[in-house]
Amino acid sequence: MVNLIPSEKPGVKLHYLIKAPENTQWALEKKNSWDASKPATVYVTPELTKEGTPCKAATVILRTKGCHWWWSSGCTFCGYFNDTRDDVTNEDLHNQWNYSMEKLNNFEEVEMIKVYTSGSLLEDREIPIQFQEFVLKETHRLGKHLVIESRTEQLTSKKLTWAKKLNPNFTVAIGLEAYDDEVLRFHVNKGFSLKSWHRAVEQLKNHELRIKAYLMFKPPFMSEGESLTQCIKWVKAVVEDSDEISINPMNIQRGTIIDRLYRNGDYRPPWLWSLVELIKRVHKFVRPENGETSRLIVHPTAAGKPRGAHNCGKCDVEVAAAIERYSVSRTLDEFSDLSCECFSRWKEEVYSDQNLPIPIGVGLNRRNKIEKLFDFY
Numbered sequence: 001m002v003n004l005i006p007s008e009k010p011g012v013k014l015h016y017l018i019k020a021p022e023n024t025q026w027a028l029e030k031k032n033s034w035d036a037s038k039p040a041t042v043y044v045t046p047e048l049t050k051e052g053t054p055c056k057a058a059t060v061i062l063r064t065k066g067c068h069w070w071w072s073s074g075c076t077f078c079g080y081f082n083d084t085r086d087d088v089t090n091e092d093l094h095n096q097w098n099y100s101m102e103k104l105n106n107f108e109e110v111e112m113i114k115v116y117t118s119g120s121l122l123e124d125r126e127i128p129i130q131f132q133e134f135v136l137k138e139t140h141r142l143g144k145h146l147v148i149e150s151r152t153e154q155l156t157s158k159k160l161t162w163a164k165k166l167n168p169n170f171t172v173a174i175g176l177e178a179y180d181d182e183v184l185r186f187h188v189n190k191g192f193s194l195k196s197w198h199r200a201v202e203q204l205k206n207h208e209l210r211i212k213a214y215l216m217f218k219p220p221f222m223s224e225g226e227s228l229t230q231c232i233k234w235v236k237a238v239v240e241d242s243d244e245i246s247i248n249p250m251n252i253q254r255g256t257i258i259d260r261l262y263r264n265g266d267y268r269p270p271w272l273w274s275l276v277e278l279i280k281r282v283h284k285f286v287r288p289e290n291g292e293t294s295r296l297i298v299h300p301t302a303a304g305k306p307r308g309a310h311n312c313g314k315c316d317v318e319v320a321a322a323i324e325r326y327s328v329s330r331t332l333d334e335f336s337d338l339s340c341e342c343f344s345r346w347k348e349e350v351y352s353d354q355n356l357p358i359p360i361g362v363g364l365n366r367r368n369k370i371e372k373l374f375d376f377y
C-alpha cells in the first residue's frame with residue numbers, strides 16, 4: 001500500500017496506479033462482469049492415474065482473486081488476470097465448488113480432481129484458509145486424487161505438514177517454466193529462482209507428495225531453434241525430480257507482454273513440428289528401456305490457431321492430435337505417419353535459428369500468403 005501524500009484515506013495498492021493492461025477500462029469491465037458464484041470453467045478429460053491406468057479427471061478452475069505475484073509484477077505470458085475478480089469470498093468459493101459438483105454428477109465418474117485457482121491454492125493471501133482446508137479434506141473424503149497448482153514460496157515444511165494432515169496424498173504442479181535462472185528472470189519474469197524451486201521440490205519429497213513441473217516452450221525473446229535446444233535441456237534437468245513434466249507451448253493471452261510482442265511482429269508462437277521434435281528427442285530420458293522416470297505431457301492450448309502453436313494450416317489438426325495422443329499412449333509410433341510440405345520450411349527455420357546470430361529468429365508469419373510476407377509498403 002502506498003500513500004505518497006499524507007492523507008486520512010486508506011492506501012492504494014501500487015499496482016492500481018500503474019497503467020498495466022489489467023487496469024484498462026476493458027479489463028476492469030470484464031473483471032467485474034464475472035459471476036463470483038460460478039467457477040471460471042469445469043470440464044472432464046481423459047487422464048492416467050499415478051500408476052499409469054487410464055481414468056477420467058475433472059478440472060475445476062475457480063474464479064478467484066488471482067495470483068499475488070501478478071498483483072505486484074507478474075509473468076510475461078500470464079493472462080490469468082482476465083479470469084479473476086477482486087472480491088471473491090470464502091462463500092463464493094463454496095458456491096463455485098457446489099456448482100462444479102452438481103455439473104459433474106458429484107464427481108462420481110472421475111478418479112482425479114484438479115483444482116486450479118489462477119494462482120496458488122495454498123497461498124493465504126489469495127485463497128481463504130478455510131477454503132484451502134475444505135478442498136484438501138473434501139477431495140480426500142471423496143477418495144479422489146487431488147492436483148493443485150502452486151508457486152514455490154508457499155511450499156514450506158510448515159504448510160505441507162498442515163496440508164498432509166488433511167489430505168495425505170496429492171500432486172503439486174509448479175510452473176517452473178524454464179530450468180535456467182536467466183530465462184526465469186529476463187524472459188519470464190517468474191519472480192523465483194531455481195534455488196527456490198529446488199527447495200520446494202525437497203519439501204515435497206520430504207512429505208512424499210507427487211511433483212509436476214510445467215515447462216514453457218518458446219518464452220518471449222527466444223527463437224524457435226533456441227527454444228528447441230533449451231527445452232530439451234530443461235526436460236533432462238528436471239526429469240529426475242518430477243513425477244510428471246507438462247510442456248506448455250506458448251499461447252498468446254490478451255493483455256500480456258507476449259501479446260504486445262506478438263501484435264508488434266516480434267514474436268511468433270511455436271510450430272507444432274517443434275513439439276514433435278522435442279518429444280522425439282526427450283522420449284528416451286522420460287521413458288528409458290528400464291521403465292519410466294517421469295510422465296511427459298504436451299498439451300498445446302489453442303493448437304492450430306494463430307495465437308497457439310501451429311503449422312501451415314493444412315496439417316495442424318492431424319499433428320496436434322498425434323501430440324495429444326502421445327501424452328496418453330506414451331509411444332513415438334503416434335508420429336510415424338505424419339508428413340506435410342511445411343515440414344521442410346520448419347526444418348530450415350530451426351537450422352537457421354540455431355546457426356545464425358538472430359536472437360528472435362528468422363521465422364515469418366506462416367499464416368500469410370508468401371507474397372504478403374514481403375509486402376512492406
Ligand code: SF4
Nearest residue numbers: 067070074075078119
Ligand atoms: S506465477 Fe503463475 S499465476 Fe502468477 S503470474 Fe506467474 S504464471 Fe501467472
Ligand SMILES: [Zn+2]
Nearest residue numbers: 312315340342
Ligand atoms: Zn503443414
